[in-house]
Amino acid sequence: MQIFQHTLTRTVSCTGIGLHSGRKVNLSLRPADPDTGVLFKRSDLPGAPLIPADVHHVVDTRFSTTIGVDGVVISTVEHLLSALAGLGVDNAIVEVDAPELPIMDGSAAPFVFLLKNAGLTSQARPRQLYRVQREVSLSEDGKTVSVSPGEGLSVDFTIDFTHPAIRTQRLGFKLDDKSYAREISRARTFGFLSDMRRLHQANLALGGSLDNAVVLDSHRVLNDDGLRFPDEFVRHKVLDFLGDLALVGRPIQGRFVASKSGHDLNNKLFKKLLADPSAWQLVTPSQEEPTPATAGQARPASGRVGQVSAA
């Protein structure tokens, strides 16, 4: 884990279509000051209002994660947030001219490509991360999700579908400098042809197609090129989970275990965790110990934290 916060070295942009509208969306990712976090900016609206990426601003989790403030919303934030967190970006402005992010190819790989083009810059402010201190769990309708203390960040995810092309899949993922791009980012979202027809009739998912999702009929995968991983489905669930988790606003150290969980239950767990201060401590990666407000003064000036605050 890097000690210092990171932002983008330069602004990068791309264009794609919105999953729900099927319309063109322009996206720019811009550098931001330390302690900004990730801010979404709706450049198509008067005054270009800002929506902070924050678990308390989640307003809808039915098809994707939507966040909003005062009625201004931005949808399908989880794939980009997943890429930002997976690559270790703390601070960024995400500017879009639509109420949803572009779906790209349904994975986070195009965002990883963009972020690698932007480059990352270390900032003169140490990170603070949540270190989980005790177990917090939730279950609902046969779905479960929990977090317990653990080294680094790991996610153990299980899905269980009756569909013959999916069945039971389980993935244990541990985040390090390279693992996100290699193991998770390329996994695409997936959907069933029957659901897509129903959504289209309801004027939803108008942009959804074989170009931005793995689509299954009742027997098999319909995409000509097949799957990117034999277990692409559970990998995408981990991708989504990391995107939802990014809404806690800081890196987190803990061991997550999820079974059949989705955006709604994920968000409930993260809120439950944050609401219980006895379940976590704020630490900096250099110290690996709690950082009360006085910690900076108590540490010798030669310590890493002291050097940063003097810079």
Ligand SMILES: [Zn+2]
């Ligand atoms: Zn997804």
